[in-house]
Amino acid sequence: MDFNTIRQLADADMQAVNALIQRRLHSDVVLINQLSHYIIGSGGKRLRPLLALLVARACGYQGDRHVDVAAIVEFIHTATLLHDDVVDESDMRRGKETANNVWGNQAAVLVGDFLYSRSFEMMVDVGSMRVMEILSTTTNVIAEGEVLQLLNCHDPDTSEERYMDVIHSKTAKLFEAACQLGAVLTGLSAEHEQAMAKYGMHLGTAFQLVDDVLDYTADAEEMGKNVGDDLAEGKPTLPLIIAIQRSDAATATILRSAIEQGGLDQIDAIMQAITDTKAIDYTLERAKGETESAIASLQCLPDSDYRQALESLAWFAINRSH
DSSP states (O other), X not given: OOHHHHHHHTHHHHHHHHHHHHHHTOOSSHHHHHHHHHHHXXXXXXXXXXXXXXXXXXXTOOSSHHHHHHHHHHHHHHHHHHHHHXXXXXXXXTTEEOHHHHHOHHHHHHHHHHHHHHHHXXXXXXXXHHHHHHHHHHHHHHHHHHHHHHHHTTOTTOOHHHHHHHHIIIIIHHHHHHHHHHHHHHTOOHHHHHHXXXXXXXXXXXXXXXXXXXXXXXXXXXXXSOTTHHHHXXXXXXXXXXXXXXXXXXXXXXXXXXXXXXXXXXXXXXXXXXXXXXXXXXXXHHHHHHHHHHHHGGGGSXXXXXXXXXXXXXXXXHHOOO
8 A cells, every 4th residue: 555545544533633633732822822733734644643543443443532542642742843843953844944943942842841731631531541651651751762862962972772772762662652552442462462562663663764864865855854954963873873883994083073063064975984884775774674573563463454554654664755
């Protein structure tokens, strides 16, 4: 299935999610309405809520609480984006100005807090202690991942292992929760629940690794952000980490300096080093391995259009251009 076919499969559920998001975004504070609608309505694939819906259906869920869970996941994700853009001092996301660039850092941080707190109100409405446990733990792990990334920033000695820890906490954990909750809502066994969690974790990891590649290879307009942003911010993502490991001393010094200082002054030399060391190929191979592990985790599910959609999404994660 292509991505549009997958979206059509979940169209009715996704429309319900979008309607719920619009209702629960409402606040008597005008600035909250303006900023939250701006960021929620700024595009994006809505991949995390889509996963929550598809996994629930693939597990045989017949109720409607998956709509609530999907909306909660999107609120948490959006809150992290607002805070991320402030920390990274970003001015573009999805081809638009970031909220902090339009309204300022203070408003962006506080509306991110509003979205977090609203998501917890919605968790209570679901009425499941297990759902609350998973999502509250997830939110905490994401925060830890943000701090880990901050510690790695401008550190050229960041190892592959440390970087993967950041990916698992900061990005893949919310994928994991979105998928795990589909099995939880259905009341499936602990084995099924863990299999869906593993699917989400591997998929989220693959997704972030491909994002790392696209930061060096994508078309800026298509990507909706400035190519080289990670490098400009001094973030040692996997292609750069591998390039340092595989380069001669002189080239490694240039790469290390780029991470320490940030900026794109040596972009041509850096791109050449990434090409020469086949760091992009290495990163894509790691992403492919994660995708294969994700698909293997689906074997416990009965065959259905929803399971096929989940398999297709796993391949989409590594074959996309933006």
